[in-house]
Amino acid sequence: MPLEKKNSIDYVMETASGPHFSGLHSLTAAASPFSDVNAPNQPFVIGVSGGTASGKTTVCDMIIQQLHDHRVVLVNQDSFYRGLTAEESKCVHKYNFDHPDAFDTEQLLDCVLTLKSGQSVQVPIYDFKHHQRSSDSFRQVNASDVIILEGILVFHDQRVRNLMNMKIFVDTDADLRLSRRIRRDTVERGRDVSSVLEQYAKFVKPAFDDFILPSKKYADVIIPRGGDNHVAIDLIVQHIQTKLGQHDLCKIYPNTYVIQSTFQIRGMHTLIRDKEISKHDFAFYSDRLIRLVVEHGLGRLPFTEKQVITPTGSIYTGVDFCKKLCGVSIVRSGESMENALRACCKGIKIGKILIHRDGDDGRKLIYEKLPKDISERHVLLLDPVLATGNSANHAIELLIQKGVPESHIIFLNLISAPEGIHCVCKRFPSLKIVTSEIDAALNGEFRVIPVKPSSIFLSTEQFVSLTDKNPSSGSPILYRTARVFTAVSSYELYIKRNGTGTHLVRLHFSPFKAQNFNLASAKFDVLANGFLLLRGFSAYNLVLKEFLLRVDGEVLEIMFSPLGNSGFAFVCAIEVFSAPKDFIIDDGARLINDDGFLVFESAAKKAATTLPLREF
Numbered sequence: 001m002p003l004e005k006k007n008s009i010d011y012v013m014e015t016a017s018g019p020h021f022s023g024l025h026s027l028t029a030a031a032s033p034f035s036d037v038n039a040p041n042q043p044f045v046i047g048v049s050g051g052t053a054s055g056k057t058t059v060c061d062m063i064i065q066q067l068h069d070h071r072v073v074l075v076n077q078d079s080f081y082r083g084l085t086a087e088e089s090k091c092v093h094k095y096n097f098d099h100p101d102a103f104d105t106e107q108l109l110d111c112v113l114t115l116k117s118g119q120s121v122q123v124p125i126y127d128f129k130h131h132q133r134s135s136d137s138f139r140q141v142n143a144s145d146v147i148i149l150e151g152i153l154v155f156h157d158q159r160v161r162n163l164m165n166m167k168i169f170v171d172t173d174a175d176l177r178l179s180r181r182i183r184r185d186t187v188e189r190g191r192d193v194s195s196v197l198e199q200y201a202k203f204v205k206p207a208f209d210d211f212i213l214p215s216k217k218y219a220d221v222i223i224p225r226g227g228d229n230h231v232a233i234d235l236i237v238q239h240i241q242t243k244l245g246q247h248d249l250c251k252i253y254p255n256t257y258v259i260q261s262t263f264q265i266r267g268m269h270t271l272i273r274d275k276e277i278s279k280h281d282f283a284f285y286s287d288r289l290i291r292l293v294v295e296h297g298l299g300r301l302p303f304t305e306k307q308v309i310t311p312t313g314s315i316y317t318g319v320d321f322c323k324k325l326c327g328v329s330i331v332r333s334g335e336s337m338e339n340a341l342r343a344c345c346k347g348i349k350i351g352k353i354l355i356h357r358d359g360d361d362g363r364k365l366i367y368e369k370l371p372k373d374i375s376e377r378h379v380l381l382l383d384p385v386l387a388t389g390n391s392a393n394h395a396i397e398l399l400i401q402k403g404v405p406e407s408h409i410i411f412l413n414l415i416s417a418p419e420g421i422h423c424v425c426k427r428f429p430s431l432k433i434v435t436s437e438i439d440a441a442l443n444g445e446f447r448v449i450p451v452k453p454s455s456i457f458l459s460t461e462q463f464v465s466l467t468d469k470n471p472s473s474g475s476p477i478l479y480r481t482a483r484v485f486t487a488v489s490s491y492e493l494y495i496k497r498n499g500t501g502t503h504l505v506r507l508h509f510s511p512f513k514a515q516n517f518n519l520a521s522a523k524f525d526v527l528a529n530g531f532l533l534l535r536g537f538s539a540y541n542l543v544l545k546e547f548l549l550r551v552d553g554e555v556l557e558i559m560f561s562p563l564g565n566s567g568f569a570f571v572c573a574i575e576v577f578s579a580p581k582d583f584i585i586d587d588g589a590r591l592i593n594d595d596g597f598l599v600f601e602s603a604a605k606k607a608a609t610t611l612p613l614r615e616f
């Protein structure tokens with residue numbers, strides 16, 4: 001290759017699109033200067049208090065229902081009633097269940113602290129009929145995003161109050177509470193009306209006046225009418241959702257946006273971080289997440305008001321998208337976000353920036369291919385993993401040098417490390433970062449590879465790159481190197497844009513001898529998306545094989561499977577071309593031969609080999 005071409009930006013960009021692994025590199029918590037914000041996200045603790053039968057449990061149930069996308073656990077103060085001694089049990093009507101001492105508050109504190117630290121706890125089960133805790137069974141309560149602590153006296157002890165992020169007091173009329181209590185205690189707790197009224201007058205009402213009502217002042221929110229107050233409950237749920245969606249870093253850097261976490265989103269993150277996930281699932285779920293990030297990022301762009309006339313002739317006042325827009329991917333992992341961006345913004349221009357480390361002295365070379373009018377555009381900068389932030393800062397600096405105002409840059413990530421957010425936001429406070437998850441911490445074990453490979457991805461590490469040291473004169477460069485696979489290995493090609501359709505796959509085999517390998521002795525199968533292309537194949541001479549096959553989706557996987565004694569497979573080059581859409585006639589294709597003709601059904605769903613164009 002001429003030196004001139006080798007130095008060209010296009011060449012650098014092309015070669016940079018090869019296999020790429022992006023990872024967050026290890027940083028021990030101790031080494032991190034951001035240990036405070038790296039601390040795992042603490043659960044949100046809500047205290048719900050109020051008089052007996054005020055509707056506390058009902059309100060909690062309504063909140064839990066509405067927070068269905070989050071992990072919420074309910075802890076009842078009732079579970080921490082002390083068991084009665086034999087003596088106390090004998091004259092239970094003299095026992096004050098409404099006094100703070102009736103509860104084991106130390107145990108309650110331990111329980112909430114354990115849950116807040118992210119561990120599960122065994123909560124006692126209380127039996128109101130026998131006034132005892134179950135001796136042998138517990139309720140397992142798991143760590144969660146939200147802990148709701150409910151009970152008549154949960155605001156009484158300051159240490160318990162201090163654990164709460166939000167305190168709600170359910171304020172229901174005393175007469176209504178008494179009538180509910182009579183019904184509940186007679187129907188559910190097997191008591192008679194007179195004992196209920198006696199307990200109410202002797203203990204319940206005085207304790208309400210002495211302990212419960214005075215604790216109302218600690219409440220952040222008071223809900224009159226309890227569960228009937230849907231407006232209050234909706235507002236509370238909205239507030240909790242906002243708090244849950246807001247990482248501590250978003251409070252420090254208001255231009256950092258984490259998309260609202262739901263079980264769907266957490267589920268997808270769980271999948272893409274699972275080392276057992278298949279490549280297809282990895283690509284599918286990371287692409288789904290990337291689309292959400294892209295949509296959210298687009299939502300941060302400026303808009304103008306626009307009115308349209310609807311088919312019924314009325315005026316609809318809406319908004320118009322920002323038109324001066326472009327994407328810029330940080331090569332190479334950023335390219336994996338391009339599909340999602342194109343899917344959301346038809347025809348969007350996409351530029352590329354490659355930051356290339358030159359030697360070990362940290363010197364960086366930057367190559368770029370950007371739209372000429374980039375300074376007039378809003379830029380969506382794409383990189384799925386924001387790790388240290390160093391590359392991102394180089395890319396952003398370059399965009400600013402090109403005349404893009406800092407406030408016109410929206411940096412889209414799938415996963416961000418706190419270090420990266422600090423690094424970028426400190427330097428560029430007017431830029432926006434949109435991410436789907438901020439990692440809690442990076443530890444020695446932690447390494448994320450969340451990006452869909454850019455264009456071609458080799459699944460194995462068990463390969464050898466060979467070079468023919470004695471090529472025959474005139475032998476094309478293509479045939480002087482080969483990849484040898486000593487285990488089942490596959491290339492995944494991400495077929496951009498057109499995806500589904502017919503593709504021509506061309507495989508080049510040139511059997512030379514190098515190192516300890518005689519490529520002519522290789523014997524192997526080749527499969528493409530499960531179709532067997534070559535069975536027990538060996539190449540004794542230079543061979544070129546072509547196949548036409550239909551790919552459903554974005555991925556074409558070409559697999560090499562060594563057979564028998566040879567123990568290895570090889571290939572010199574793979575070419576894939578997209579054929580015209582209807583290149584293969586689906587039904588009714590005929591093979592004409594001496595015996596008449598053979599009709600092929602669903603031909604497009606099969607793989608077809610072409611007639612050898614050149615077979616050496």
Ligand SMILES: Nc1ncnc2c1ncn2[C@@H]1O[C@H](COP(=O)(O)OP(=O)(O)O)[C@@H](O)[C@H]1O
Nearest residue numbers: 051052053054055056057058059180184227228
């Ligand atoms: N808004 C309401 N309308 C009718 N009944 C209610 C309402 N809120 C609660 N209740 C009933 O009152 C009783 C006590 O309610 P609960 O939510 O268990 O109160 P708490 O937890 O404060 O003791 C239950 O039987 C419940 O079904």
Ligand SMILES: Nc1ccn([C@@H]2O[C@H](COP(=O)(O)O)[C@@H](O)[C@H]2O)c(=O)n1
Nearest residue numbers: 051052053081097098128131151152204
């Ligand atoms: N063995 C017991 C324990 C408690 N109580 C009463 O329960 C009330 C608290 O529960 P709520 O669901 O009404 O908040 C409290 O007022 C106690 O009097 C009881 O009767 N027997």
